[in-house]
Amino acid sequence: MDRNTQKGFTLIELIITVVILGILVALAAPSMFEILERRKLKGAAESFQVDLMFAKTEAIKRNTPVRIQFKFDTVDPSQWCYGIKVNAACDCLTANSCEVDGVEKVVNRSDYGNNVLITGNAVGFAGGIVSFTPLRGQTIAGNATFSLADGAEIKVSTNIRGRTTICSNSGLGMEGC
Incomplete structure (x- = not known):
């Protein structure tokens, strides 16, 4: 056996390996950003669906109407929020306006990153208000x-009986609309 045989990597082999890894990471970064943005979109839509079910349940439980009310900033309409309140209107742009049992129930665009949009035109509820009645949560x-x-979109719908559905034609792992 030759005692002068060296084991391990040369400096050139190490540099080439690091360069190749750097290229692979640079190629993966944009798709990772897209995956994260789509997860935020899905999270916002699913959170709204849960809030619809919460409002329906509270209306039946309390035997009084419960509202979810959307608001859009007049200066920047892409800035949205919605709040939940028992038996009254609320303004999610005003602190402590939307509360249930003393707990503020407000969701803002910033909760899901500023890339998740919902505009006034995308809210198909009359006046941006969803009001559940105590009569079976209608x-x-x-x-x-x-x-x-x-262009990725998720639609959250409710029918007159208060049943909520969620769908997407954007390949987000959901039922198509």
Whole structure:
């Protein structure tokens, strides 16, 4: 055996390996960003669906109407929020206006990153209000569409019986609309 045989990597082999890894990471970064944005979109839509079910349940439990009310900033309509309140209107742009049992129930665009959009035109509820009645949680049918700038959309709908559904034609692992 030759005692002068070296084991391990040369400096050139190490540099080439690091360069190749750097290229692979640079190629993966944009798709990772897209995956994260789509997860935020899905999270916002699913959160709204859960809030619809919460409002319906509270209306039946309390035997009084419960509202979810959307608001859009007049200066920047892409800035949206919605709040939940028992038996009254609320303004999610005003602190402590939307409360249930003393707990503020407000969702803002910033909760899901500024790329998740919902505009006034995408809210198909009369006046941006979803009101569940105590009578079996009924409401007026409507929908809200959450979207990203790249065109990915998720639609959350409710029928007159208060049943909520969620769908997407954007390949987000959901039932198609």
